[in-house]
Amino acid sequence: MTRLLLAALLLLGACADIPRPHRGNPGGNALVLRIPLAVRLAVPPPPEALLADDAARLLSEELAAALQAEDVPAAATAAPLPLDWRLLVLAESRGNTVQPRLVITDADGREQGAVAAAPVPARDWAEGNPAVLRALAQQGGPRVTQLLLSVQSARAATTPAALTAGPPRLRLIPVTGAPGDGNAALTNRLREFLSNRGYVVQELAEGANHAVTAQVAVAPGSPGHQRVEIQWIVSRRDGHELGRVLQLNEVRAGSLDRFWGDIAYAAAQEAAGGVVEIIRNASSAPVEPAGGRR
Incomplete structure (x- = not known):
């Protein structure tokens, strides 16, 4: 029912005496203060994003910088450390556009969540247009941060048995x-x-x-x-x-x-x-x- x-x-x-629990609109940064991040997020150059090597490295660096601006311990690296979580970039061709996806995995490679970015003109993507890649990183940084915080919060709130099955x-x-x-x-x-x-x-x-x-x-x-x-x-x-x-x-x-x-x-x-x-x-x-x- x-x-x-x-x-x-x-x-x-x-006109007065209304509670204002988030005066100043702290937004996503408020979560950073409440839930300290306990993992480092490695951002390797994406091998499956339909990008040339130079463009893949640039996107990795831009994403890491955008995440660092959100107080996420992120690193652009082709060699993640054994306990690093990873941010993977996948891309699907859809005619005249490319649909990027940003996927978080844990250190064992298990997917923990994903966000879809805005579609990008296929030509700009294929050419590795720096402005387009930078815009993707600036858009994705806060959204990946929010997802990472929610994943960590969920894992902390579950029982050991539930952690085995995932949040x-x-x-x-x-x-x-x-x-x-x-x-x-x-x-x-x-x-x-x-x-x-x-x-x-x-x-x-x-x-x-x-x-x-x-x-x-x-x-x-x-x-x-x-x-x-x-x-x-x-x-x-x-x-x-x-x-x-x-x-x-x-x-x-x-x-x-x-x-x-x-x-x-x-x-x-x-x-x-x-x-x-x-x-x-x-x-x-x-x-x-x-x-x-x-």
């Missing part, structure tokens, strides 16, 4: 429908809260047992206000919907047209607890076949 959880958003009509993986689909910066803010905050609860939160479906997506709807409310509804939808690998976290409230009209700030923080914190509860309850219940009763 689908579980429905109701949670109220922070009241937005007040629990969850695919987070970007939020849709929110005005202003709400889609990105809600997605990023939920990723942080779920990572801190022991999940590896990834963009790709591969290896994930559960997925979360969210839909935001804004409609006219009482005079001078808008009704905001957020539905966080939790499903499992076979497509069966496990439950929803529903958050709704009336807010001052136009107050979310630009920045969500503390509202995204509070909504995602509440939603993360609901998502974890839904998955925990579903894991303890008999598994229904796909298409079965909900």
Whole structure:
């Protein structure tokens, strides 16, 4: 049976006394302060990225520099140390574009997570355009850092038996429908809260047992206000919907047209607890076949 959880958003009509737990928008760097990285990440020149040797070395160096800027102990090296984790770059040709993927593996070569970068024009990629490779590194550095932190957090939160099987993986689909910066803010905050609860939160479906997506709807409310509804939808690998976290409230009209700030923080914190509860309850219940009763 689908579980429905109701949670109220922070009241937005007040002008003062609103909690501001992330004033200054610390973003991903806040995780670095909370979870010291315990591994070095080696970035070898990628042999399977459809790049010439010189371009592969340049990409390795740019990625290592971008990760170092995020306080990740990373090194561009063709000879990783025995206990190094590795950042691998894979690339798939798709006609006029190339789709790069950044894959983290542990020291034993087991994949721990991956992020997809923006597609690159095939000609620029084949020529090893330095500006294109540098842009890929600048885009990938923060995302790989977030993934690495979530992997480490998940491994620390699991039991020795669970570590053998690997950390629990969850695919987070970007939020849709929110005005202003709400889609990105809600997605990023939920990723942080779920990572801190022991999940590896990834963009790709591969290896994930559960997925979360969210839909935001804004409609006219009482005079001078808008009704905001957020539905966080939790499903499992076979497509069966496990439950929803529903958050709704009336807010001052136009107050979310630009920045969500503390509202995204509070909504995602509440939603993360609901998502974890839904998955925990579903894991303890008999598994229904796909298409079965909900």
